[in-house]
Amino acid sequence: MKKKVLSVIMASMMVLTLAACGKSSEVASTPEEPAVEEQEVASSTEAVETVAEEEADFTILDVTTDLVDAGIYAVDDSNTEYVITLFRDPSQNPYISMMIVAEDGSGDIICGSYDASCISTVRDEENGVDWTVFEITDVYTETECTIVFAEGDDGSVAVANEDFSVTMEGEYLSNEDAITYMGAAVSFID
Numbered sequence: 001m002k003k004k005v006l007s008v009i010m011a012s013m014m015v016l017t018l019a020a021c022g023k024s025s026e027v028a029s030t031p032e033e034p035a036v037e038e039q040e041v042a043s044s045t046e047a048v049e050t051v052a053e054e055e056a057d058f059t060i061l062d063v064t065t066d067l068v069d070a071g072i073y074a075v076d077d078s079n080t081e082y083v084i085t086l087f088r089d090p091s092q093n094p095y096i097s098m099m100i101v102a103e104d105g106s107g108d109i110i111c112g113s114y115d116a117s118c119i120s121t122v123r124d125e126e127n128g129v130d131w132t133v134f135e136i137t138d139v140y141t142e143t144e145c146t147i148v149f150a151e152g153d154d155g156s157v158a159v160a161n162e163d164f165s166v167t168m169e170g171e172y173l174s175n176e177d178a179i180t181y182m183g184a185a186v187s188f189i190d
Contacts (some may be wrong), residue, residue: 058089060097060111060182068096071178072149074159075171079103082168083181084149084161089113096134096145099185109185110145112136122164124150131160140189 069086076082083099093113101107125143134147141155146162149170160167173181 036103048064059186060109061186062087062090063087063179063182065175065179068175068178070174071173071181072157072159072170073173073177073181074157074167074168078166082170083178083185084159084170085173085178085182087182089177096136096147097182097185098145099181099188101188107185107188109140109188110136110138110147112138112145122148124164128152129158131164133162 044126067090069088071086072082072084074082080103081099081101083101085097085099086095087095089095094115095111095113097109097111099107099109114134118135120133120135122133124131129150129152131148131150136144136145136147137143148160148162148164150158150160152158157170157172158167159170
């Protein structure tokens, strides 16, 4: 699975670019109906929100296995678990999330959309890997967050914190396992 996640990112970016190029600036003449009907989206821990216009809200519970592009699992020396998931929302917009769960069961989740401007690469000459760095805005707290991982040429994967002071070996998750972790992460949403 050499460069699996990076390939998924690049494919997602290409699809978004092609989709954006195909949009027309002309407004079609249709009866007085909105482009996207208002709908209600609810989760077990969040209030019902009304959504309208071009971008529909969704919850991580709306993400299904066919929308997951990749999942990565890692554990640090203090038994804190990290789960990174690259996925698309129901409208095919790319997102990345990271769930962090401490040994005592407390945890947090950050999640945000991304595009090519959010992604950079940091070369680790000593270990011979390129770290992929995502700078996103968390949809829950509206704060800037960093998610970092690397893929080795041998198919290995690793996760790091934003200043690279903690790095840990990871493993790829199946889409089903990634969805299971995302479902568990709902309890960490304020």
